[in-house]
Every structure is written in C-alpha cells, then in structure tokens.
Ligand SMILES: Nc1ncnc2c1ncn2[C@@H]1O[C@H](COP(=O)(O)OP(=O)(O)OP(=O)(O)O)[C@@H](O)[C@H]1O
C-alpha cells in the first residue's frame with residue numbers, strides 16, 4: 117500500500133516500444149495531445165483522446181499495472197474536480213468535461229514521463245540548447261523522486277521490522293509511528309542533497325565546464341512514424357472535430373439505445 | 378617530487394563532537410605506491426580521507442589545524458573541483474555518490490567533462506563494465522540495484538578516471554570474494570603505474586598481499602607505517618581492534634599455547 | 643520453523659529474481675546464505691518477515707502464512723538487520739534508538755536493558771550521540787544492537803560484518819552465540835567466508851535466484867575452488883590451510899575455528 121504513492125509516477129525501465137522512442141519525439145507527441153485536450157470542448161472527443169492515449173500507453177508502453185496505480189492515486193483529485201464543478205454548475209455532463217481534461221492531461225504526460233529515463237530527458241533538453249547547469253539540476257531533481265521512493269521503501273521496511281505498527285493501534289500510536297518514518301525521511305533527504313552537492317564537486321563538475329553528453333540520440337523511423345500518426349490524428353480532430361463528434365455521438369446513442377432494449 | 382600527499386600535524390574535531398577525530402597526523406604518501414589504511418572503527422580513517430579530498434574543511438564544519446598538500450595544492454585553499462582533477466574518491470557509503478539515474482551515465486559522468494567524443498566514452502564505459510562483470514546492468518536504473526551491483530557501478534566510475542591518487546573507502550563492502558579478486562586485477566590494469574592507491578578496509582585478509590605499505594591509525598594518530606608483515610608481528614603482542622585473518626590468528630593462538638606449555642614443562 | 647516453499651519472486655512482473663527456492667530453517671540452527679552479487683539473497687530474506695509477498699509459492703513462519711499475517715506480528719518472531727543500517731535510525735540519541743525498539747516489543751525495564759545493551763556492544767561512549775553522525779562500523783554495530791535487544795526467535799543478518807573492526811566483530815560473534823545458546827535460529831547472508839568458517843552450520847548457495855548448493859560449512863573447506871568460483875566465492879587462506887591439515891591428518895574433521903584450535907593444540911601437546 118505504502119508503495120503506491122510514489123511508484124505510480126516514477127519511471128521504471130521496461131522493454132517496450134514506447135520506451136525505445138527518442139525522448140524528443142515523445143515529448144512532442146505529449147504536447148500535441150495536451151494541446152488537443154485543452155482545445156477540445158466536447159465530451160465525445162475527450163473520450164476519443166482518452167481511448168487513443170490508453171491505446172498508446174497499454175499497447176506501445178505495456179503500462180497496464182502502473183496506469184492502474186497511477187489513476188487510483190489520482191482518483192481522489194479527479195473526484196474533487198468533478199464534485200466542485202458539479203456543485204457550481206449543477207450540470208452533470210458539463211462537470212464531466214474538466215474531469216476528462218484532467219485525466220487526459222495526466223495521461224499525455226504519462227506517455228512521456230513514465231517511459232523516459234530522467235537522464236535521457238536531460239540530454240534531450242541539453243540538445244535543445246539548455247545550459248548544462250539547468251539540465252543537470254533537472255535530472256537530479258527528477259532522480260530525487262527515485263531516491264525518495266527507494267529510501268521510503270527501505271525506511272518503512274526497517275521500521276516495520278523494528279516493531280512499529282503502521283497499520284493498527286490508536287491515533288497517538290499511529291502518529292508516533294509515522295514520525296518513525298518521517299524523521300529519517302527528512303534527515304536522509306537533507307543529507308542526500310548535501311551529498312549530491314559534495315559529489316558533484318568531487319567528480320569534477322564545474323559551472324560552465326565543457327560537456328559532451330554521453331548518449332547520442334538519433335531520430336529514427338519509428339520516431340518519425342509516431343510523430344506523423346499523432347499529428348495526423350490531431351489535425352483530423354481539429355479540422356473535422358464537428359463531424360467526428362456527430363458520428364461519435366450517433367454511435368454512442370445507438371449503442372445506448374441497444375443497451376436500453 | 379616524490380610525494381603526492383603530505384600531511385603535517387593535522388588535527389580535526391567535528392562540530393559538536395566531544396573528542397578530536399584526528400589528533401596530529403603526520404604522513405606522506407609517495408607516487409606509484411599502494412597503501413592500506415587500517416584502524417579500529419571510529420579511529421579516523423574516513424575523516425582522513427575527507428581531509429585529502431577537501432571535503433574537510435570545505436564541507437564539514439569543525440576545528441581544523443595543520444596542513445594537507447595534495448599534488449602541490451594546499452587543500453584548505455584549493456576548491457574541491459581543482460583537487461578532483463588529481464584525486465578520485467570512492468565513498469564509504471556508495472549511495473552517497475550516485476548522481477545519475479542510468480547506470481552507464483553514472484559510470485561515465487566524470488568522463489563527460491574531459492573533452493572525449495561520445496564514441497570514446499561509450500567504448501571506455503563498455504570495457505570497464507565488461508571487466509567488472511556488470512555488462513548486463515547497462516540501461517538499468519541505479520536505484521533498484523542490489524548492494525554489490527551498486528558497489529561495482531560506483532567502483533567502475535572510479536576506474537575510468539585515471540586519477541593521480543585514488544582513495545577507496547571500503548571497496549570490499551558488499552562485494553563477493555570473487556569480485557574483490559577481480560577488482561584487484563583491474564586496479565593493476567586500470568591505475569597508471571605512477572598513480573597512488575590508498576585503500577581503507579577492515580578486511581586485512583583481502584588486501585595485505587596486494588599493498589606495499591600498511592598504515593595503522595589508532596584514535597586519530599598514526600601508530601605504524603611499514604610493511605604488512607611487520608605490522609602483524611607487532612600486533613601479535615599488543616591490544617588492538619584489527620581483523621586478523623583467521624589463519625594468522627590460528628598461528629598466533631597456537632604459538633601462545635606452545636609458549637605457555639614451554640614455560641610449564 | 644520457517645518454511646520457504648517453492649518461492650518465486652519478481653519485482654517488475656517479467657524477470658524472476660527468485661526461482662523455486664525452498665528452505666527450512668529449524669530451531670537452534672545457523673544458516674548461511676551465500677551467492678554472488680545480485681543472486682537474490684537480500685530479496686529472499688525480505689520474505690522472511692513478510693515485507694515482500696511471494697509472487698508464487700509461500701513462506702510459513704511457525705505455521706503463519708506471511709501473505710495473511712501482518713508484518714508487525716511476524717516482526718516479533720523474525721528480526722532482520724538490513725544491509726544498509728542508516729535507514730532505520732530516527733531518534734536523537736543512540737540510547738533512545740535502542741530503548742524505543744525494546745518498548746515496541748514489550749521488553750520489561752527497557753531503559754535499564756538499553757544501558758546493558760550499550761555496554762554489551764561497546765557503544766557506551768556514544769550513548770548521547772546522534773546515530774547519524776557515527777562512523778560506518780559504529781552505525782552497523784548499533785543496528786545489530788537494536789535488533790537483538792529483545793528475544794526474537796529468528797535472527798536474520800544481511801551482511802553483518804561489513805565495516806566492523808575486530809572488536810565489533812567479536813561482539814557480533816558473541817551475540818550470535820548467545821542467540822543460538824538460547825535456542826534461537828540465525829540466518830546470515832554474507833560474502834565473508836571467514837565468518838562462515840568460524841562455526842559449524844548449514845549452507846545454501848544461490849545463483850541467479852536458484853538454490854544451487856545445500857550443505858554444511860565443513861564441506862566448503864574441501865569444495866572445488868572452480869565450483870565455488872562460479873558462485874562468486876573464493877576460499878580464504880584459512881580454508882586452504884585447514885583443508886591441508888585435514889588431508890595430512892593433523893585434524894580429523896572440521897568443526898569450526900575452536901575445533902581446529904583444540905585439535906591442533908592437542909597434537910602439539912603430544913609432541
Ligand atoms: N559527521 C560527523 N559528526 C560528528 N562526528 C563524526 C562525524 N563523522 C564521524 N564522526 C566521528 O569521528 C570519529 C572518526 O570517524 P571516522 O568516520 O573517520 O571513522 P572510521 O575510522 O572511518 O571508522 P569506520 O571504520 O567505522 O568507518 C568517530 O568517533 C565518529 O563517531
């Protein structure tokens with residue numbers, strides 16, 4: 117249970133097509149989907165986007181289990197957005213739209229962040245002309261999520277083994293037991309950030325130093341294909357949005373009628 | 378110049394600590410030699426390593442006196458990055474020195490600042506990974522490795538450096554005995570012959586056959602510096618907290634039996 | 643008794659890190675789990691108090707299935723000292739670090755007992771220090787001191803000798819002996835062959851997540867170096883010399899360090 121929180125948002129290596137694509141291609145496509153999501157103001161189109169993103173994540177990324185964790189963690193937030201809108205507008209369908217947008221935005225980001233190693237991402241940024249100090253800061257802070265996830269697991273395991281009951285007991289015992297996790301987590305995080313600073317110097321990093329990034333990435337056939345397919349879908353949706361919506365609605369209503377019969 | 382490191386009357390007390398961790402260290406390390414630094418837990422080995430790398434006094438606060446000179450640079454007045462060009466330092470806790478998420482980038486991190494081409498870096502990295510038997514870790518993230526796998530990765534990131542002095546604080550920790558043997562072979566090939574090696578380790582049995590000189594420190598002062606054999610003889614007769622290899626302990630224990638029996642009969 | 647039955651485990655759903663491992667840890671036994679880096683030793687022992695749940699197979703601790711029993715319940719029986727001691731500290735001082743755990747397990751007079759434990763492990767000097775500022779070896783012996791303070795039935799140590807000097811090592815040995823003499827069982831994961839050879843005990847070697855060898859420490863002495871090498875192990879000089887003593891008839895059989903010492907001393911007596 118305690119593992120879900122952080123792990124749901126963290127990159128884990130896996131052998132799947134989406135993981136092998138160039139980070140730049142993935143980033144571009146994630147942006148395309150985000151723009152689409154923001155622009156589309158119809159529930160049906162949003163549903164279509166959700167379906168496309170799901171297909172990408174499940175088929176190309178084989179991310180089923182992770183996605184479930186991810187969405188379970190986000191469920192409270194989405195419910196909140198839905199309820200808030202519903203309370204304000206009083207319209208069920210209208211409140212659905214912002215919730216769908218949130219869902220699609222998260223899933224677009226997932227196609228990039230869940231499948232891209234932070235180090236590769238940093239290199240992508242560097243190739244796009246960002247200074248090393250910034251890209252390094254970026255990859256170090258992304259890595260911090262990994263470090264925290266690992267440290268948290270180890271701390272929880274150590275404290276459980278020391279007899280801290282984290283799942284039972286009265287309120288005071290629970291609070292006391294949670295401090296047994298929070299305190300080392302805070303201390304170790306602070307110490308980690310100090311040791312990162314030390315290590316950067318020990319390993320010869322200097323601001324403005326000449327730097328050759330280690331991995332050369334090349335845009336390949338599949339990257340281009342991935343981009344072109346996504347752009348085509350996006351253009352189609354933007355230009356023929358109305359028609360597509362009508363067709364979708366028709367299919368939906370027929371489906372619903374069938375169900376009713 | 379023969380010496381790569383000279384330390385004169387070095388004293389250090391950590392901020393808030395009761396006692397001094399180092400109480401007047403005088404020491405010089407020569408180029409091209411291999412040293413093993415031994416001593417009880419808390420005797421100041423890691424503290425001494427921190428003084429050579431510049432972490433003390435640049436990062437750790439406390440009372441510092443005396444002088445440390447590394448490769449002609451006065452440590453207290455030289456930024457760590459400058460010192461890092463001469464010194465490679467494997468920290469006692471490998472987790473403290475990981476910067477990157479990807480294994481191969483972690484190993485190549487320092488190389489990225491040396492003006493090599495990407496192909497050269499990749500070749501060097503592949504070779505060292507192969508030599509350490511960790512080729513299968515290429516592409517893995519550094520946060521899900523086993524203890525020994527992580528230790529090998531951080532060691533690999535040191536081996537590619539070719540520093541003038543390499544300090545390894547407990548390199549044998551987490552490693553299987555075979556991996557230690559393998560590491561020793563690699564130190565022979567990777568470390569240039571004019572470089573100095575300083576190994577800090579509690580496992581005398583692994584290292585006494587490998588080094589030229591043993592330095593024994595006790596509560597912050599150097600008690601012995603010389604050949605490994607003489608240290609073992611010296612220790613036969615006095616109180617100490619070192620890990621004497623079992624076969625040597627057996628012969629010491631038996632000698633004692635013979636001696637007492639001899640007196641009795 | 644801890645029974646590990648046909649245990650399989652995978653972290654990512656694809657690669658199995660443990661493959662069909664079965665073990666039986668009886669009362670009063672000492673078990674050494676050896677194997678090369680990454681062979682799955684740490685993963686295996688994290689199953690012993692239910693921190694990890696088997697992907698397939700099961701683990702029974704005194705008949706309790708770890709999948710159905712809360713970790714806090716199992717932790718009373720199985721005490722695990724982890725490879726990285728730092729992750730367990732959270733109190734401002736060393737003494738409190740020990741006494742809270744005693745309290746967690748309902749030990750009587752925890753404060754007084756904590757003081758005794760400090761003395762037993764040679765840590766009295768550090769009584770009021772923050773555990774985070776200790777040196778490497780001091781941290782490790784403290785983590786051992788914390789986890790042996792009450793009387794768990796099973797003591798599990800993951801690479802306990804890393805960073806220990808001779809004195810702390812003797813104290814560790816003493817703690818293991820005391821635990822065994824009280825009828826407890828000990829499981830030690832280690833790369834330290836000298837530690838393994840000091841006592842008689844059972845040995846399991848893992849390779850790639852599978853058990854590839856089962857036997858006793860005394861058999862390791864005579865095992866073929868090539869075979870050991872495949873599992874990342876090297877015979878220390880001590881093993882080679884005792885093996886030699888055995889073939890040349892100086893000692894009859896290998897019974898740990900004390901056994902060899904007694905036998906050889908006996909031989910010297912007769913000379
Ligand atoms: N950050 C710190 N703050 C305060 N005291 C410290 C700190 N680090 C170490 N000490 C203390 O300084 C002394 C020397 O520690 P050091 O880490 O150098 O020992 P060591 O010889 O490396 O021991 P080990 O073999 O256990 O690693 C010890 O008594 C230790 O408790």
Ligand SMILES: Nc1ncnc2c1ncn2[C@@H]1O[C@H](COP(=O)(O)OP(=O)(O)OP(=O)(O)O)[C@@H](O)[C@H]1O
Nearest residue numbers: 521522523524525526653679680681682683684685
């Ligand atoms: N959280 C994790 N996620 C994915 N893989 C992991 C994780 N933890 C460990 N592994 C992998 O599982 C394998 C077994 O790891 P484990 O830590 O059990 O090895 P070990 O036998 O204890 O090795 P060592 O002697 O190096 O400590 C290794 O290949 C390791 O990379």
Ligand SMILES: [Mg+2]
Nearest residue numbers: 423469777778
């Ligand atoms: Mg140290």
Ligand SMILES: [Mg+2]
Nearest residue numbers: 523524683684
């Ligand atoms: Mg391990």
